Amino acid sequence: METIKRRKVKDLLQEQPGTEVLAKGWVRTKRGNKQIKFIALNDGSTIYNIQVVADTAKIDEDTLRRVTTGASLSVRGTLVASVGSGQAVEIQAESIEVLGECDPVRYPLQKKDTSLEYLRTVAHMRLRTNTFGAVLRIRHAMAFAIHKFFNDKGFVYLHTPLITESDAEGAGDMFQVTTMNLENIPKKKDGTVDFSKDFFGKKTSLTVSGQLEGELGATAVGEIYTFGPTFRAENSNTPRHLAEFWMIEPEMAFYDIEDNMELAEEFVKYLVQYALDHSMDDLQFLCDKYDNGLIERLRSVLGIAFQRVTYTEAVEILEAAVASGVQFEYPVSWGMDFQSEHERYLVEKHFGKPVILIDFPKDIKAFYMKQNEDGRTVRGMDVLFPKIGEIIGGSERESSLEKLEARIDELKMSRKNLEWYLDTRRYGTVPHSGFGLGFERLLLFVTGMANIRDVIPFPRTPKNAEF
Numbered sequence: 001m002e003t004i005k006r007r008k009v010k011d012l013l014q015e016q017p018g019t020e021v022l023a024k025g026w027v028r029t030k031r032g033n034k035q036i037k038f039i040a041l042n043d044g045s046t047i048y049n050i051q052v053v054a055d056t057a058k059i060d061e062d063t064l065r066r067v068t069t070g071a072s073l074s075v076r077g078t079l080v081a082s083v084g085s086g087q088a089v090e091i092q093a094e095s096i097e098v099l100g101e102c103d104p105v106r107y108p109l110q111k112k113d114t115s116l117e118y119l120r121t122v123a124h125m126r127l128r129t130n131t132f133g134a135v136l137r138i139r140h141a142m143a144f145a146i147h148k149f150f151n152d153k154g155f156v157y158l159h160t161p162l163i164t165e166s167d168a169e170g171a172g173d174m175f176q177v178t179t180m181n182l183e184n185i186p187k188k189k190d191g192t193v194d195f196s197k198d199f200f201g202k203k204t205s206l207t208v209s210g211q212l213e214g215e216l217g218a219t220a221v222g223e224i225y226t227f228g229p230t231f232r233a234e235n236s237n238t239p240r241h242l243a244e245f246w247m248i249e250p251e252m253a254f255y256d257i258e259d260n261m262e263l264a265e266e267f268v269k270y271l272v273q274y275a276l277d278h279s280m281d282d283l284q285f286l287c288d289k290y291d292n293g294l295i296e297r298l299r300s301v302l303g304i305a306f307q308r309v310t311y312t313e314a315v316e317i318l319e320a321a322v323a324s325g326v327q328f329e330y331p332v333s334w335g336m337d338f339q340s341e342h343e344r345y346l347v348e349k350h351f352g353k354p355v356i357l358i359d360f361p362k363d364i365k366a367f368y369m370k371q372n373e374d375g376r377t378v379r380g381m382d383v384l385f386p387k388i389g390e391i392i393g394g395s396e397r398e399s400s401l402e403k404l405e406a407r408i409d410e411l412k413m414s415r416k417n418l419e420w421y422l423d424t425r426r427y428g429t430v431p432h433s434g435f436g437l438g439f440e441r442l443l444l445f446v447t448g449m450a451n452i453r454d455v456i457p458f459p460r461t462p463k464n465a466e467f
């Protein structure tokens with residue numbers, strides 16, 4: 001037999017009948033009768049299966065016995081027009097080789113419970129389900145689109161460190177990084193830990209944000225973005241928090257808060273449009289299976305301008321809501337940090353569209369945000385989305401050295417660890433801005449999945465670091 005090249009199922013489904021093909025993949029189902037078997041084969045390249053038709057006159061009984069759900073196959077045959085498979089073509093098998101058997105008795109997905117919670121406990125099968133195939137392909141498409149968006153605009157992808165000494169974000173508790181023997185920690189004379197004996201000679205942690213390093217990049221090459229893992233040891237067991245998540249942080253010299261908001265809005269709309277243009281099969285599957293409103297909701301954010309509203313106005317809206325009988329778990333007052341119930345009220349009930357909140361009380365935001373003239377608010381911005389709440393957080397940065405130093409002192413932060421950062425304000429400081437998009441929050445929106453654990457292949461949450 002002449003050798004032919006294996007091609008992916010996605011590609012074969014577009015091919016003309018009559019073509020000789022070699023397909024490889026995993027068995028989704030097998031059915032049929034004594035004379036003929038129908039095997040649904042999937043290789044992960046698409047949500048769709050290709051049907052393999054095996055005539056028992058051609059394919060021996062022992063091989064067909066080993067073709068069970070989950071087994072991996074190499075199939076050689078001819079494409080023929082299909083009547084029953086739901087696809088235009090199917091493979092009339094000439095030969096089938098079982099590459100790897102899958103014991104039907106021990107196959108974990110034949111258990112009744114195939115809930116998303118149960119799937120989280122079977123790592124290998126979880127990723128092979130239709131749901132995770134769709135999620136993983138969309139996740140990839142979004143990652144690619146993010147690089148494309150920034151590349152097309154001339155931004156530089158900056159790699160910021162994962163191990164860091166600064167906890168400057170104040171975004172949450174950090175995971176410490178150490179090679180010290182925890183059974184025998186070196187101590188100083190006064191009894192405190194002697195970090196000079198640790199690997200880096202100082203106390204280090206996993207980063208909660210690449211922003212501060214990103215600002216150094218932006219004030220050097222103008223416009224940068226980071227895209228990497230981010231770690232927060234906050235004990236938030238919610239459907240929207242991970243201990244390890246991915247964040248995209250663009251940082252731009254010469255951008256004020258208006259430019260920043262414009263970029264953020266353009267960016268998320270671009271990503272949603274990209275998903276609609278490139279991942280429709282997977283979106284349609286998720287829409288049908290989990291969330292009938294998904295595609296409509298994606299389209300709904302494209303045509304309209306996001307609502308811009310100040311924090312103070314938003315508090316007034318929420319107070320009016322409370323006065324008219326709306327109940328929130330957390331009470332509303334100026335100075336509070338909004339909970340997702342408040343964010344979702346604004347987005348879903350009050351405005352009915354994505355909201356960009358600006359001008360927050362300085363006490364609930366990080367030290368680096370540009371201070372407004374009123375002395376009590378800062379030029380921060382949060383982008384709020386339906387069903388998610390906050391998807392982006394960012395700000396114009398304080399570019400004045402004096403104001404920044406005063407704020408650091410006011411917050412009793414250590415200036416010593418931040419001198420490298422403050423130098424950007426000493427040597428040719430510029431107005432600049434940036435924001436952070438939580439990659440998995442974006443994916444929650446785009447896939448319509450309800451739990452953030454189900455949009456990342458290997459979720460890390462409190463008390464859970466399996467696989």
Ligand code: 4AD
Pocket residue numbers: 169171208209210211232240241242243245247249250390391392393394395434435436437438439440441
């Ligand atoms: O609002 P955050 O804390 O902002 C920053 O870290 C800034 N340094 C960003 C910047 O200006 N460069 O986080 C940004 C986004 C949030 O809006 C949210 O989408 C996501 O990161 N996020 C999380 N996603 C999953 N799990 C968590 N625990 C998250 N914490 C934040």
Ligand code: MG
Pocket residue numbers: 382390392393
């Ligand atoms: Mg935030």
